[in-house]
Amino acid sequence: MAMLNSLSGYPEWLPEDRIVEQRMLQIIQETFELFGFTSLETRSVEPLNVILSKGETDKEIYCLRRLHATEEEADKNLGLHFDLTVPFARYVLENRSKLTFPFRRYQIQKAWRGERPGMGRYREFLQADIDIVDSHPLTVQSDIEILQVMGRILSVLPIPTVNLHINNRKLLEGFYRALEIEKINEVLRLVDKLDKMGEEKVKLSLVDDLKLSPNVAAKCVELGKIRTSDGVALQEQVKGFNLSHPLLTEGLDELCNVLTVLNSTGSSNVIADLSVARGFDYYTGTVCEGKFADFPKYPTVVAGGRYDNLVSDRGVKLPGVGMSLGVTRILGLVLHEGLVQASRKTPACxxxxxxxxxxxxxxxxxxxxxxxxxxxxxxxxxxxxxxxxxxxxxxxxxxxxxxxxxxxxxxxxxxxxxxxxxxxxxxxxxxxxxxxxxxTVVKNEEVYKSFLNSSKYSKK
Amino acid sequence: MAMLNSLSGYPEWLPEDRIVEQRMLQIIQETFELFGFTSLETRSVEPLNVILSKGETDKEIYCLRRLHATEEEADKNLGLHFDLTVPFARYVLENRSKLTFPFRRYQIQKAWRGERPGMGRYREFLQADIDIVDSHPLTVQSDIEILQVMGRILSVLPIPTVNLHINNRKLLEGFYRALEIEKINEVLRLVDKLDKMGEEKVKLSLVDDLKLSPNVAAKCVELGKIRTSDGVALQEQVKGFNLSHPLLTEGLDELCNVLTVLNSTGSSNVIADLSVARGFDYYTGTVCEGKFADFPKYPTVVAGGRYDNLVSDRGVKLPGVGMSLGVTRILGLVLHEGLVQASRKTPACxxxxxxxxxxxxxxxxxxxxxxxxxxxxxxxxxxxxxxxxxxxxxxxxxxxxxxxxxxxxxxxxxxxxxxxxxxxxxxxxxxxxxxxxxxTVVKNEEVYKSFLNSSKYSKK
Missing domain, CATH: 3.40.50.800 (Anticodon-binding domain)
Structure with missing residues (x-):
């Protein structure tokens, strides 16, 4: 055996930690199946043209090459997938004659990104996704169902409380169009950073970089600051801007609907958060990001939304909605800090x-x-x-x-x-x-309590 | 979504087939845990020097490289693992101060090889491994336990009967040494091919390529032809050669012991098969290959053995024994041919x-x-x-x-x-x-029956 190397960004757990991961995966899988989602695995590699067709992720891709391959070999055009959504879209198109629609699948697999490792960011990580894709238009009810599944999982897992921050791309786009903004996607991406960059910097960037008027920029930021769990309050606050656009109305209605139904069916911790936009271009309606309530500086642990055009090819277009749970990212906090632990190091009784x-x-x-x-x-x-x-x-x-x-x-x-x-x-x-x-796997309440007060991820 | 590409060697299942895979994995996992094995996952990548330190597998390795990486980047020295044994050995050495020995782990993960795809051979495939590694010498009882676990799994899985063909490297090496053969590993590798190449070709190759005398070559082939489930018969047949070497005695005793205990504890389908040697150099004692009894032309579906020196580094040497079940290879037969099927396409009831x-x-x-x-x-x-x-x-x-x-x-x-x-x-x-x-998942008896008679994998 050659010299040992520990690799940054490629986490490996000890047996007792792996038991925590297994227990969490079991809860996730059982809940997905209770909602009638069927399991799917796709291959770990995709042709580069498939991977690169979505968003600006090229810098992060790992390409494959056989050790002794010649330059001409096809293998050099393969890369490891960076998420489970793009491979799923490819799979659905490839197999659509053999699938029954609406197709409801879950997928729990590793993904790889060549990013610099950091807080909650790994080069190899495990994701747990659910998606619904249909050959008919999907109603907002499917968005609600996906959120219900994830909400239920998050409330059952032995982890710190996660808040689901929801928004709607139509609402944002309609609002921007009503303000006659042209660079919609660029504004979306800046507003999405309100939390990280702060109000002033975003406003400055909207004015300096995207050439919005200070007045328009201020409105974008004001909208992005809205956070409420009450559908009626949300309607009032957005209508207070006195802006009108069909997309704005549609998006606002959808978001209120999602909020109201989730609240009424006992999903707690759901917040309309009008700064959430999500990085990927393919989202078209509901978007959601889930974050630890007590550790707002720790990155998003669950995310997703509606994509009406992602699964499309030569005249076929299948709307979809899905969410992705960052299993390794969650474990990166709870195992590293000892917040959760297994009752023993082995299944043996x-x-x-x-x-x-x-x-x-x-x-x-x-x-x-x-x-x-x-x-x-x-x-x-x-x-x-x-x-x-x-x-x-x-x-x-x-x-x-x-x-x-x-x-x-x-x-x-x-x-x-x-x-x-x-x-x-x-x-x-x-x-x-x-x-x-x-x-068994339980929260370590003592460690949790002291971590809550001392953590660098907590509110100041 | 870009153009679709189906990739040869990277199998993907339909939802109903994935349910079969899931059910099989559940049986495998439950059985591993009943024997007190704990789950482990290692990262998918290893430094190339670790991967290349074991056997002649360099041609098959997939190397990783970030799409926009510079030549100097460390990433170019990483490759996807080609099995789960080498990563396990590396993990044990790296974490040995934190593990309790004997360390009993199972590992169910994908592995990758850049080989040409063929019958039961894939570029991405799922393996299910168990191993015991100890800081003390391991007795042959650990070999027996590993074989018991795999035997139990194979008898419970809804798949065609698998025979476990067992042998012992010490027996072969002692036999060859008694014949004063020097190129032990080369002879091992040729005798291992008796099934594929046939008796005459192996004999010819032993004489022409390895320069054995025709008499010695004939004895190697005669030994390799021994197959019996009876410990006493085995002793007699091997002693009939009138050869003597301490390793031969030790190996023969171990093999008889394994055979006798497994027979007495109800593990059926165990055969001493003196042609089995296994390709990897690291085996030192018991070796085993499992093949479908009715489809002898289909490749080995489970394999492994004792390795006393694999887990070693600078003065540390931990003996181990393990076996690996080729999950994708088994599914490649039973799903492709429809021998096994799920009762429905979804968990929804x-x-x-x-x-x-x-x-x-x-x-x-x-x-x-x-x-x-x-x-x-x-x-x-x-x-x-x-x-x-x-x-x-x-x-x-x-x-x-x-x-x-x-x-x-x-x-x-x-x-x-x-x-x-x-x-x-x-x-x-x-x-x-x-x-x-x-x-539920059941054997499709009708399909199975007609496949048994018509299959290209059956006996002539």
């Missing part, structure tokens, strides 16, 4: 001790009887002293140690390492305490 | 119909009540005629359609699309038939 080399068969039999009943266990590999075998179980957090009988007249005894109780037991009938059968 | 746009809230409420009770469902997106809504459910194989009441005095009725029964029901208490709640 029982360590079956080894009495002596001659008794090995007996340990194997006990272990297999337990496994046949769904109780995960492992056999200690050597006939070490019992103290050492118990120490091994303790170190991994395995709750029970089974000591096979040395005489062989019965199956021996099982010891609860926490209570120190030891009882004669039969692997065909013995049951662990219900809460000890499976490894 | 119920389609909640939409009466009219005004009744949408009602459909949402019914769906959420079902979801709260763990029943996966989706709401039809438009107020189409009921016939069309039923047709949609039918097309995806969703077993039930829920019709909300048009008057709103109750929750409406639910229809079983198979029995055509329709009953008044309450989403707070209604239950689907138990076998319809979750999508």
């Amino acid at each position: 029982v360590l079956v001790a080894l009495v002596s080399e001659q008794h090995r068969q007996q340990s194997f039999i006990i272990a297999n009887l337990l496994r046949d009943r769904g109780i995960p266990c492992e056999v200690y590999p050597r006939a070490d002293k019992y103290g050492k075998q118990i120490g091994y179980a303790d170190g991994k957090g395995i709750p029970y140690v089974w000591f096979p009988s040395e005489t062989g007249d019965n199956f021996g005894e099982v010891r609860d390492l926490q209570t120190r109780e030891q009882v004669v037991a039969d692997p065909k009938t013995w049951n662990p305490q219900e809460d000890k059968l499976r490894v | 119920v389609l909640v119909a939409l009466v009219s746009e005004q009744h949408r809230q009602q459909s949402f409420i019914i769906a959420n009540l079902l979801r709260d009770r763990g029943i996966p469902c989706e709401v039809y997106p438009r107020a189409d005629k009921y016939g069309k809504q039923i047709g949609y459910a039918d097309g995806k194989g969703i077993p039930y359609v829920w019709f909300p009441s048009e008057t709103g005095d109750n929750f409406g009725e639910v229809r079983d699309l198979q029995t055509r029964e329709q009953v008044v029901a309450d989403p707070k208490t209604w239950n689907p038939q138990e076998d319809k709640l979750r999508v």
